[in-house]
Amino acid sequence: MTKLLEWLLGVSFVGIAWGLVTFDLLDLQLPSVCKEVAWPIPVYLLVVFGCYSLATVGYRVATFNDCEDAAKELQAQIKEAKEDLKQKGLKM
Amino acid sequence: SAAVQVSSVMRSTNKSQQRGDKYSVLLPTYNERENLPLIIWLLVKYFGDSGYDFEIIVIDDGSPDGTLQVAEQLQKIYGEDRILLRPRAKKLGLGTAYIHGIQHATGNFVIIMDADLSHHPKFIPRFIEKQKEGGYDLVSGTRYRGDGGVYGWDLRRKLISRGANFLTQVLLRPGASDLTGSFRLYKKEVLERLVERCVSKGYVFQMEMIVRARQLGYSVGEVPISFVDRVYGESKLGGNEIVSFVKGLLTLFATT
Numbered sequence: 481m482t483k484l485l486e487w488l489l490g491v492s493f494v495g496i497a498w499g500l501v502t503f504d505l506l507d508l509q510l511p512s513v514c515k516e517v518a519w520p521i522p523v524y525l526l527v528v529f530g531c532y533s534l535a536t537v538g539y540r541v542a543t544f545n546d547c548e549d550a551a552k553e554l555q556a557q558i559k560e561a562k563e564d565l566k567q568k569g570l571k572m
Numbered sequence: 573s574a575a576v577q578v579s580s581v582m583r584s585t586n587k588s589q590q591r592g593d594k595y596s597v598l599l600p601t602y603n604e605r606e607n608l609p610l611i612i613w614l615l616v617k618y619f620g621d622s623g624y625d626f627e628i629i630v631i632d633d634g635s636p637d638g639t640l641q642v643a644e645q646l647q648k649i650y651g652e653d654r655i656l657l658r659p660r661a662k663k664l665g666l667g668t669a670y671i672h673g674i675q676h677a678t679g680n681f682v683i684i685m686d687a688d689l690s691h692h693p694k695f696i697p698r699f700i701e702k703q704k705e706g707g708y709d710l711v712s713g714t715r716y717r718g719d720g721g722v723y724g725w726d727l728r729r730k731l732i733s734r735g736a737n738f739l740t741q742v743l744l745r746p747g748a749s750d751l752t753g754s755f756r757l758y759k760k761e762v763l764e765r766l767v768e769r770c771v772s773k774g775y776v777f778q779m780e781m782i783v784r785a786r787q788l789g790y791s792v793g794e795v796p797i798s799f800v801d802r803v804y805g806e807s808k809l810g811g812n813e814i815v816s817f818v819k820g821l822l823t824l825f826a827t828t
């Protein structure tokens with residue numbers, strides 16, 4: 481199954497569950513509280529997911545390691561390598 | 573007894589050499605005259621220190637800056653058994669460069685990395701240890717985990733990178749944290765099978781490789797790496813990178 485199908489399946493599952501409760505499609509005589517709670521749930525889910533995404537990406541950008549030491553080490557090694565290669569007869 | 577003596581001698585020699593493991597490093601180059609000697613020097617240094625058997629395969633695509641001439645000099649310095657030159661007449665792209673390189677690889681493991689010094693050879697021994705530890709089919713370097721990171725990136729680039737990575741994780745759930753990085757170690761037969769199946773180009777190629785690996789049930793290990801932006805030379809990707817990335821992501825989303 482492709483990831484696209486997995487997503488469609490997941491979304492339709494949630495959609496159907498939501499429809500059943502909100503519009504009482506099975507005539508279960510659900511108390512009206514259920515409907516009122518269920519009605520805005522898709523919007524809640526979207527908002528929560530949006531916030532989660534922003535927070536996660538924001539946090540990861542802020543904590544993205546800056547490898548200063550790696551850059552310094554590399555610079556030093558480049559110098560060392562150039563000297564050694566020159567000695568070995570490399571003409572750049 | 574003799575047997576005990578032999579076994580103790582064997583134990584003291586490198587375990588990897590005993591098993592006959594050999595690592596072929598594929599270095600695709602296009603205008604890397606300044607970087608190539610440095611990356612090869614570093615590779616020789618770290619392989620020498622760790623004692624693993626290795627070869628370096630340089631796949632130059634007719635670089636106008638004379639990369640191949642530099643490579644020939646390096647071959648003289650380090651020997652034809654260590655440095656193999658498998659040039660092609662013109663620029664045919666990274667994907668086919670790998671295919672071309674694999675055909676000439678004699679190792680049972682293949683390491684793919686950029687020749688522009690963004691990928692530091694010091695991580696290779698860690699890749700190898702990681703592979704042995706879990707018997708992984710492939711080990712991928714990751715900028716996004718543990719001590720991994722980048723150098724020389726501004727906020728914008730970090731944001732794009734993290735954003736794209738998040739989106740990919742949500743859509744594809746690939747089971748690996750760095751999909752667009754191209755510093756990886758593969759079992760040779762695994763790489764051959766993967767390369768056969770992958771059709772994308774550029775960044776998306778790296779992403780497709782790891783997604784297909786998961787699809788085929790291969791195991792993936794990860795090692796944090798620091799990615800230092802190239803010091804010499806110019807980037808060959810670029811242009812409408814983001815557009816092609818999104819296209820590739822959606823293609824993988826719909827087909828894998």
Ligand SMILES: Nc1nc2c(ncn2[C@@H]2O[C@H](COP(=O)(O)OP(=O)(O)OP(=O)(O)O)[C@@H](O)[C@H]2O)c(=O)[nH]1
Nearest residue numbers: 600601602631633665666669686687688807808809
């Ligand atoms: N043989 C071959 N090598 C290539 C070709 N295009 C790029 N390369 C090499 O592939 C590696 C990665 O290319 P880069 O230009 O550094 O791409 P990048 O790392 O995504 O871009 P930067 O982040 O700017 O460095 C380098 O070693 C290049 O020399 C090609 O068409 N043929």
Ligand SMILES: [Mg+2]
Nearest residue numbers: 686688690802
């Ligand atoms: Mg690069």
